[in-house]
Structure formats: C-alpha cells, structure tokens
Amino acid sequence: MTSWFTRLYLTRARKKGLDLSKMALLPDSALLPLKRDGLDPVPELGRTREREPVSRLPIPFGMNVWLVTGHEEAKAVLSNTKQFSNDFTNLVGTAGAADEQNPGGLGFADPPDHTRLRRLLTPEFTMRRLSRLRPGIDAIVQEQLDAMAKADGPVDLVDYFALPIPSLVICELLGVPYEDREEFQHLSMARFDLFGGAGASLGAISESLTYLLGVVHKQRENPGDGLLGMIIKEHGDEVSDRELAGLADGVLTGGFETTASMLALGALVLLRDPESFKLVREDDDSIAAFVEELLRYLTVVQVAFPRFAREEVEVAGTTIAAGDVVLCSLSGANRDEVLGTDMERFDRDRAPAPHLAFGYGAHRCIGAELARMELRAAYPALVRRFPDMRLQVPPEQLEFRKASIVYGVESLPVLLD
Structure with a gap:
C-alpha cells in the first residue's frame, strides 16, 4: 500500500486545473478516518458511523469521495469487484503513467490480472507451506529477546x-539476504506517512x-527455496520479472509495516493491562483469541485500498x-455494534468477532495467517522472558503516527526489570 490517499487527492485536483504542486497533505477534513486518540479512533468516527454508515467526505474542488464506516456496508463494497475497481490507472489517469508508476502486486489490480497474480501466491501462503517458517519465527523472536536482554538501560x-x-x-x-533488512525497513516505512508527501512515497x-x-x-539464475524461487520454479516465464518484483514488494510492504505496528501497539496494550499481561504469560489456550481481539481493536491498517465505482x-x-471514490x-467498521456490545473497548475475554483487520473479499490480505503466526509467537515469548517489564515513560508521553494509513507508535521505551 502506498500513500495513495494523498496521491488520489493531488491527481484529481490537478485534473481540475489547480496548482497543488506544493501541497503535501490532504485538507484536515479528509483525514477523519486516519485520526486517533491514543489507541482509539477519534469519537467523531463512531458518531459518523451511527449517523451515516456511508457518508460523503468533505473534500473541496468537487471531488466525490465516500467514507464507509459500517461493518456490513464495508463488506458489501470490499467484496464487490464487479461494480468497484482497484485498478492503479484510477490514481494516475492514464495507462502510460500507470505502467511507469504502478508498484505492482495485488492491491491495485482488478480481475482477471488480480486473479492470475493471486493464484501464483496462494500456494505459498497455505498453512502447509507456512508451517515450515514456524521454527524460524520462534528463533527470530528469541534472537531479538536475547538482544534486548543484553542492552543497557531502557529498551525501545x-x-x-x-x-x-x-x-x-x-x-x-x-x-x-538478512543484511538488507535495514534498507527494507526504511523503504517500507517511507511510503506510509502522509506528511512525507506523495513524491517521497513514490520515490x-x-x-x-x-x-x-x-x-x-x-533468483532467475539460481532459484532458491523462498517464495520468489518457488514461483520461478513452478511458473517460469509465465510471470515476468516486473510482476515478480511487484508481488515481492507487496508481500514486503503488507507483511512488514502492518505486523510491526501490531507488535508494538499490542505490547503497549499488554503493558497497560496487567490482567492481559498475566493471561498471555500463563495461558497458552487464550493466546489465539487474545490476538484476534487485538487485531479487531487496533486495526492498524485504518483504511482499505480505495475503490472506484465503475457504474452507479x-x-x-x-x-x-x-467514477466516485x-x-x-x-x-470504524471493526468498532461497529453489529459485531457485539461495547466494541469501542478492548475486551481480553471477548469471543473472536468477524473483524475486517485483514480486509475482506478478493483483496483480503493473503498473508493473514503468517501475521497471526508471528503475533501468537511473539507476545507470549516477550512477557515470559521479561515478566517485570514496564513502560519507562507515562503513556501520555508516547508519540503516535499522525495521518498514517498504517497506524503505529514511534517508540516504546521499556524497563525490563
């Protein structure tokens, strides 16, 4: 996912002959679905859902942008690939520009291209294939906990x-290669914060x-056992290098920043709630349901890829x-009362609700099960390794991302003992 929210606004405004080349941000009125108060969406989002689950965003220059905040209404839109399009051309206006700037992957593709590309990835994200990663995930978590234990003073x-x-x-x-992870982190994070501007994100x-x-x-020269190598072995020239790079970039972007934000914000929930901390530390059977409630409550991907109406x-x-967006x-949809009572609150004992944290329909996150595996491994390992861990600063001093499609906390300093 890119900072398409800003790019959409700039592109469509320029079509109306307006010089917005110096604008880096959307007008504040358009940022309602990206605003939060700590871990919670601002109250106005909930009031908007109760009043109008489908409402017009007050964006200037005659742009028709609709905000869907209701759970059932969001499902109706996200599952409707016949009447709504995800195609990247909608963001840049021409096919030529789309060819040059399209990041590839699944998020900005419509059937049949989306169907073909997703079919390439699906075998690599079955539980059978993902199970081979479980020992590696456990080892990675333990390595990071070891590094934390060796650090002096507070740990972020x-x-x-x-x-x-x-x-x-x-x-x-x-x-x-593992040694490239810092570059990956930098490139992935740069595309999510709208305050960097659309140009920085596309760069x-x-x-x-x-x-x-x-x-x-x-990988073409010497296919390995990873996702890229396996696709090349099984499909060869059926998939182009550009398509493979786009798919890899989508997997990286969708699987890195979102899970990182979940790990940090979920840890904050544990640090602020001693009963949840104790539950995850002592009860293996509770972890799966705890993770599902966290996914619903936090919903770090705040807004789905934009849909463009093909017809009325x-x-x-x-x-x-x-043509409307x-x-x-x-x-907003994951706080809808149709899912249960008191959905604005985190409830560690809540039965898993059918949340939309991974999206819905044809574009539902293909890496959902991998993310669950990471979260279920990381949280209990963290609290068992450091049972006396606590925040180093008062919660109100923590700095959260502003106007970011993927919500997160900038740092989370803790004392381990």
Missing part, C-alpha cells in the same frame, strides 16, 4: 522487537522495486455515481 520495543521480527520473517519468506516505492528486480534476476451503485441506500474505514 519498536527498534528491538517490533521492527526486526517481521523484517527478518519476510526476508526468510522471500529468500532475500521509496521506486527504490524498493529497483532492488527487488535485482533479487528477481538472481447503491450502498445502504446511498447512491454512488460512476469509496474509502472503507476498517477501524
């Missing part, structure tokens, strides 16, 4: 725990794709015109 869980674990897991999955995508094309070329369509009684607020 973002740097020592949240970032390295998914980065190393993705490197192992793809079959790329990060370009750098990442250039590197991954080099990795693909090496009605959603929950609201008429959306052909629809944004589904995943964080």
Whole structure:
C-alpha cells in the first residue's frame, strides 16, 4: 500500500486545473478516518458511523469521495469487484503513467490480472507451506529477546522487537539476504506517512522495486527455496520479472509495516493491562483469541485500498455515481455494534468477532495467517522472558503516527526489570 490517499487527492485536483504542486497533505477534513486518540479512533468516527454508515467526505474542488464506516456496508463494497475497481490507472489517469508508476502486486489490480497474480501466491501462503517458517519465527523472536536482554538501560520495543521480527520473517519468506533488512525497513516505512508527501512515497516505492528486480534476476539464475524461487520454479516465464518484483514488494510492504505496528501497539496494550499481561504469560489456550481481539481493536491498517465505482451503485441506500471514490474505514467498521456490545473497548475475554483487520473479499490480505503466526509467537515469548517489564515513560508521553494509513507508535521505551 502506498500513500495513495494523498496521491488520489493531488491527481484529481490537478485534473481540475489547480496548482497543488506544493501541497503535501490532504485538507484536515479528509483525514477523519486516519485520526486517533491514543489507541482509539477519534469519537467523531463512531458518531459518523451511527449517523451515516456511508457518508460523503468533505473534500473541496468537487471531488466525490465516500467514507464507509459500517461493518456490513464495508463488506458489501470490499467484496464487490464487479461494480468497484482497484485498478492503479484510477490514481494516475492514464495507462502510460500507470505502467511507469504502478508498484505492482495485488492491491491495485482488478480481475482477471488480480486473479492470475493471486493464484501464483496462494500456494505459498497455505498453512502447509507456512508451517515450515514456524521454527524460524520462534528463533527470530528469541534472537531479538536475547538482544534486548543484553542492552543497557531502557529498551525501545519498536527498534528491538517490533521492527526486526517481521523484517527478518519476510526476508526468510522471500529468500532475500538478512543484511538488507535495514534498507527494507526504511523503504517500507517511507511510503506510509502522509506528511512525507506523495513524491517521497513514490520515490521509496521506486527504490524498493529497483532492488527487488535485482533479487528477481538472481533468483532467475539460481532459484532458491523462498517464495520468489518457488514461483520461478513452478511458473517460469509465465510471470515476468516486473510482476515478480511487484508481488515481492507487496508481500514486503503488507507483511512488514502492518505486523510491526501490531507488535508494538499490542505490547503497549499488554503493558497497560496487567490482567492481559498475566493471561498471555500463563495461558497458552487464550493466546489465539487474545490476538484476534487485538487485531479487531487496533486495526492498524485504518483504511482499505480505495475503490472506484465503475457504474452507479447503491450502498445502504446511498447512491454512488460512476467514477466516485469509496474509502472503507476498517477501524470504524471493526468498532461497529453489529459485531457485539461495547466494541469501542478492548475486551481480553471477548469471543473472536468477524473483524475486517485483514480486509475482506478478493483483496483480503493473503498473508493473514503468517501475521497471526508471528503475533501468537511473539507476545507470549516477550512477557515470559521479561515478566517485570514496564513502560519507562507515562503513556501520555508516547508519540503516535499522525495521518498514517498504517497506524503505529514511534517508540516504546521499556524497563525490563
């Protein structure tokens, strides 16, 4: 995922003859689905859902952008590939520009291209294939905990725990060198924060794709046992180098920053809730349900990829015109009371709800089970290794990301004993 939210606004505004070349941000009124108060979406998002589960975002210059905050309404949009498009051309306006700037992958593709590309990846994300990564995931977690134990003074869980674990897991999955993980982290993170501007984000995508094309070329010559090597072995020239690099970039981006944010914010929930800390430390049977409630409550991917109406369509009684943009607020939908009572609150004992943290429909995150494996391994290992761990600073002093599609905390300093 890129900072398409800003790019969408800039591109469509320029079409209307407006010089917005110096703008790095959307107008504040458009940022409602990206605003939070600590771990929670701002109350206005919930009020909007109760009042109008499908509402128009107040964006200037005549742009028609709809915000979907209801759970059932979001499912209706996300599952409807016939009347809604994800195609990258919608963001840049012309096929030529799309060919040059398209990051590839699944998020900005429609059937039949999306169907073909997803079919290439699906065998590598079955539980049978993913199970081979479980010992490696456990080893990676333990290595990071060992590094934390050796550190002097306070430890930043973002740097020592949240970032390295998914980065190393993705490197192992793809079959790329571990020594490149810092570059991967930099390139992946640069595309998520809207305050960097659309140009910075697209530059990060370009750098990442250039590197991954080099990795693909090496895999063509000598295919390994990672995801890229396996696809090359099984499909050969059926898939191009550009497509492979795009798929790898999508796996990296979707699997790295999202899981890193979950690891950090989930650790914060544990640090602020002694009963949850104790539950995860002592009860193996509770971990799966705990992770599902965290996924629902935190919903780090706040907004799904934009959908573009191919034709006039009605959603929950609201008429959306052909060409209109629809944004589904995943964080809003996951707090909808249709899922249960008191959904604005984290409840460690809640039975798993059918949340949309991984999206829904044809574009549902293909790496959902891998993310679950990482979270289920990392949280109990952390609290068992450091049972006296506590925040070094008051919670109100923590700094969270602003206007970021993937929500997160900038740092999480803790004392281990």
